[in-house]
Amino acid sequence: MDPSLAINLVSLLISLIALAISAYLAHRQASAAHGANLIPVIFNSFREWRQPDFVQTQKYILASLSIDHDAEMGLSGIPEPLQSQIDKVAIFYDDLGKLVAYRALDWKIVVGTFGVTTVKVWAELRPFIYREREIRGTRHMACFEDLACRAKDNPPVELHKKMGLRSDPGS
Template sequence: MARLRRESPTAAGRPRSPAGQARCTPRVNSAAVENGPVHAAAQRPRHSAQSSMQRERVFQQADGARRDAERGNMGFNVAALAISIVALVASALLAFGQLRSTQRANTLAMFFDGFRETRSPEFRRSVEYVLYHLRDEFPTPVSYLELPEGPKEHVRQVAFFYDELGKLVVHGIVDRDLVIGSYGLSIYRTWIAIAPYVYRERELRQRTVLPYLEHMAAVTSEITAADIHRKMKLRSFPPPLQH
């Protein structure tokens, strides 16, 4: 009881001071509490806009990369096509060159065969007969196929050789100037000698024989071997004077 009396009733029942309450109670920012939801709501569209802009930039970068890749692929395709075309043209030129070389080799082979034939004794005898004896022995034109076997064989050997040679010239296999420069005079004289007998054969059987020989004879009547020699600038070298 004495202990209860010594305690001050005012100290036991006295309320705490406002300062004490302030120390115990945390301060709350009323403006932040009131404006918090509004501020978050205001910040949300700004973040959404930034996100949209970032996505758009990403899409633009991806689209640019895709276009760059497409341009790169297109450039690669164009380069590959150009290389293919160049390779094709080169192959075609090479094949054409090989073809021309083969044709030239075949032409030379045929021409050398012709040279050998014209140098043979049989061919020379046939040429001599056609040029110097045919008209004398058969002054009245008949078909060359109605000639006796010997004269007929002479005519056929010479005439058909020059006809085949004219065929090669007309079809562009052998150079015309080469043939005229080598055989022009012989072709012309052979046709003049056998023309009446050839035309008689055409009249009798209504067929065209030896057309290429006739064509070459017409050409050599306008372009002679001497013309070709001048065109090729062949030089002369006469023998020295004898003292």
């Protein structure tokens, strides 16, 4: 083999290795930046979920909505100001569902954190939302429904086990 050909091949090999390493590091940096950009979204969701008016409305949905109001009215048939309060809760879950559906947030983070309540709130709002779909002629709150289905199919307790979350056996 010609020495200059061998040198060229070694140079080419080194260049390809450097290119592969650069591509790998660029991918890792982009992933880290994406994760860092999502931190404010996640913390804002946590904050909203803990607001007293949000918590109170969610409790009302779970305990009294279907007793006090007929689902045949749909969401739009619920009187104000209750309708706006319920919309705020439903839209919260629909927005989380959008972030999951469009892969802006990892569904495991959302389901692992909000999954149990998502399923419960969806179960109570489902008849109202389905009626609202008939009224509007749209697939109203489709991302909320998808999120609830993901949460129902992947219970948070199972996700936590897969993640290796530990329990304190001494408590």
